[in-house]
Amino acid sequence: MKTLKKMMATAAVLAVSATAALAADIAVIGGKNDDAFWNKIKKGVDDARLVVEANGGKVNYLRMQSYDNFAADSAEIIRTAISQKPQGLAVPDWVYDSQDPAIKEAIAAGIKVILFNAGTWDKAKELGALNYIGSDEYVAGRAGGEYLVKQGAKNGICINTLPGTANIEARCKGMIDAMTEAGAKAEQLPLPSTSFGDPVAIAEAVKATLTSKPEIDGALAIGAGEADASAIGIAQAGKTGQVKLGCFDFNEATLGRIKSGEQAFAIDQQPYLQSLLAITLLAGHIDFGTDLPTRPVLTGPGIVDGSNVDATIAGVKIGAR
Amino acid sequence: MTSMPLASIFRRPEAGSLVGLLMVVAFFVVTGGVEFLYLSSVGSWLSRAANLGIIAIPVGLLMISGELDLSVGSMITAGSMITALVSGFYGLPIIVGIMAALGFGILVGMLNGYLVVRTHVPSFIVTLGTLFAVAGLLLGLNIVLTGTTTVTLMAPELAKTLFGKYFGQGFQVLIIWWIVITAAFVFFVHYSPYGNWIFAIGGDKVSARNSGIPTERMTILLFVLSAVSAAFVGMSQAILFQAVQATPQMTLIFNTIIAVVVGGVLLTGGFGSVIGIFFGTITFAVVTQGIYYTSFDQTWSNLIIGVLLLGAVLMNNTFRKMALTYAPKKK
Numbered sequence: 347m348k349t350l351k352k353m354m355a356t357a358a359v360l361a362v363s364a365t366a367a368l369a370a371d372i373a374v375i376g377g378k379n380d381d382a383f384w385n386k387i388k389k390g391v392d393d394a395r396l397v398v399e400a401n402g403g404k405v406n407y408l409r410m411q412s413y414d415n416f417a418a419d420s421a422e423i424i425r426t427a428i429s430q431k432p433q434g435l436a437v438p439d440w441v442y443d444s445q446d447p448a449i450k451e452a453i454a455a456g457i458k459v460i461l462f463n464a465g466t467w468d469k470a471k472e473l474g475a476l477n478y479i480g481s482d483e484y485v486a487g488r489a490g491g492e493y494l495v496k497q498g499a500k501n502g503i504c505i506n507t508l509p510g511t512a513n514i515e516a517r518c519k520g521m522i523d524a525m526t527e528a529g530a531k532a533e534q535l536p537l538p539s540t541s542f543g544d545p546v547a548i549a550e551a552v553k554a555t556l557t558s559k560p561e562i563d564g565a566l567a568i569g570a571g572e573a574d575a576s577a578i579g580i581a582q583a584g585k586t587g588q589v590k591l592g593c594f595d596f597n598e599a600t601l602g603r604i605k606s607g608e609q610a611f612a613i614d615q616q617p618y619l620q621s622l623l624a625i626t627l628l629a630g631h632i633d634f635g636t637d638l639p640t641r642p643v644l645t646g647p648g649i650v651d652g653s654n655v656d657a658t659i660a661g662v663k664i665g666a667r
Numbered sequence: 668m669t670s671m672p673l674a675s676i677f678r679r680p681e682a683g684s685l686v687g688l689l690m691v692v693a694f695f696v697v698t699g700g701v702e703f704l705y706l707s708s709v710g711s712w713l714s715r716a717a718n719l720g721i722i723a724i725p726v727g728l729l730m731i732s733g734e735l736d737l738s739v740g741s742m743i744t745a746g747s748m749i750t751a752l753v754s755g756f757y758g759l760p761i762i763v764g765i766m767a768a769l770g771f772g773i774l775v776g777m778l779n780g781y782l783v784v785r786t787h788v789p790s791f792i793v794t795l796g797t798l799f800a801v802a803g804l805l806l807g808l809n810i811v812l813t814g815t816t817t818v819t820l821m822a823p824e825l826a827k828t829l830f831g832k833y834f835g836q837g838f839q840v841l842i843i844w845w846i847v848i849t850a851a852f853v854f855f856v857h858y859s860p861y862g863n864w865i866f867a868i869g870g871d872k873v874s875a876r877n878s879g880i881p882t883e884r885m886t887i888l889l890f891v892l893s894a895v896s897a898a899f900v901g902m903s904q905a906i907l908f909q910a911v912q913a914t915p916q917m918t919l920i921f922n923t924i925i926a927v928v929v930g931g932v933l934l935t936g937g938f939g940s941v942i943g944i945f946f947g948t949i950t951f952a953v954v955t956q957g958i959y960y961t962s963f964d965q966t967w968s969n970l971i972i973g974v975l976l977l978g979a980v981l982m983n984n985t986f987r988k989m990a991l992t993y994a995p996k997k998k
Contacts, residue, residue, distance in 0.1 A: 382913075543917065
């Protein structure tokens with residue numbers, strides 16, 4: 347009898363706390379916490395949280411522990427989020443095959459889902475998600491290629507430290523397609539896996555490539571760290587300014603180079619906007635039934651070059667860009 | 668013996684790794700052309716070798732003494748991160764940043780050494796633990812202190828000249844450090860009594876201790892050397908590249924072990940030489956850099972790197988067997 351009473355009491359407490367959570371309870375899934383890109387996303391999460399909490403809701407940012415078993419872990423983290431019974435879920439659809447079933451489970455459990463950062467609007471429609479907020483890697487790659495051509499580049503390379511990774515390959519493909527269509531030449535420089543994360547290896551690889559192929563006059567790096575190393579490689583080949591350098595994403599050093607003219611531009615998908623918009627749109631939908639008819643919401647590509655570098659630097663200082 | 672100087676050179680432990688190196692250089696001169704031997708190209712692969720080699724020698728000595736150090740992967744990031752935090756973010760003089768980075772190296776090295784010596788847990792596990800612990804500590808500190816994961820460092824000219832500059836046609840100043848450090852290690856290992864201790868520890872630890880060698884102190888010293896070397900290279904990279912990301916260089920762990928093994932050190936310990944590791948490191952750098960001079964489709968580069976490294980090790984093995992089984996003919 348005693349245990350039955352206890353169980354009933356527990357059930358009553360649970361029921362009360364469940365009804366108390368009327369306002370939006372939103373789970374957000376993101377990449378590792380030592381991944382600089384996902385900390386800009388975090389700034390968007392933190393800023394959106396202010397709005398959600400003002401209305402009595404809460405936001406939980408779940409982050410990947412590692413990328414080593416990516417396909418399986420990225421699906422598992424969605425199931426972890428579902429088990430916390432949120433009302434809304436903002437999730438990057440990195441690996442369709444493994445994550446889609448988990449996203450469908452979330453939607454079947456009555457959770458409102460928005461795809462952000464990785465995915466497409468077609469994918470969101472297919473799964474039953476509300477929207478897709480992010481950039482399109484291929485379109486961003488094309489923007490890079492077009493900018494290089496506009497700068498007068500005739501022979502481009504796409505410096506790829508993660509060959510075989512689908513979204514990175516799409517970046518390079520977009521750049522190569524855009525340059526080829528404009529009558530220029532472009533190819534990939536896929537670096538071996540022994541060089542990933544090693545700035546010396548990347549710098550020397552770029553230098554060696556520029557030495558053995560002197561016709562190259564445009565380069566696009568797949569990330570900001572890669573661009574730091576590539577800029578040193580270009581300088582060592584004695585080609586600063588002659589080889590127009592661009593990169594995806596950026597850091598403080600990238601902006602310093604853009605300001606001083608050592609680097610031409612950076613392509614930004616504006617991650618801060620992705621999480622900020624995804625969470626506030628979800629919360630508005632859950633709390634007030636609002637609905638944004640613009641689908642997908644593209645947050646990029648935005649080009650950072652000499653014309654807007656100063657405002658960007660201000661954003662970097664507080665971790666929003 | 669004196670009548671056959673060439674033959675005796677070939678029986679030295681580093682001969683095999685020298686032959687392996689000559690083999691891969693020849694391969695790239697044939698497939699990549701003479702551009703591969705231009706001064707600027709030599710600077711390119713020597714710079715890569717120097718960054719790896721400064722760490723590979725103490726890691727190799729640890730392997731000779733029967734231990735492994737995986738924590739170098741995060742110690743290199745620790746070196747660059749701490750330098751950038753102290754002298755970049757907080758703006759203290761660069762010497763304070765350098766001292767803090769190297770001091771942290773001593774600390775982690777001693778921790779590794781003491782844990783291995785006192786607990787008898789295999790060093791693979793101990794340093795795997797510190798690899799993750801240090802990586803996590805750095806990231807946490809960095810986010811708490813700066814709010815981002817990238818720190819910028821603008822080092823003064825003198826520090827750049829000493830640690831992070833190119834001279835001539837793309838020779839990193841670290842190459843000079845590497846050669847000086849290698850020379851110091853050659854003396855320490857092959858011409859001072861302490862060197863034999865390392866080999867004795869790797870051959871048979873119990874007998875080594877029984878014959879009066881302070882095996883524990885030696886092991887701790889070697890761990891300190893490897894952690895400090897990694898922090899030193901990290902510090903130099905921060906000064907050169909000016910921006911530091913809080914990501915551990917996991918591939919460095921593999922790369923040091925590859926360089927050491929290609930250089931003729933036995934994975935089981937007890938055999939190897941500093942000059943061998945020196946050649947092994949250059950071999951690794953030549954193979955990974957050489958790829959860019961060839962006309963192969965870059966997509967195949969990992970395959971070619973793997974096959975060439977395997978070839979270099981097999982070459983080395985053959986030579987070692989020949990050297991160890993050689994007996995001079997009776998006259």
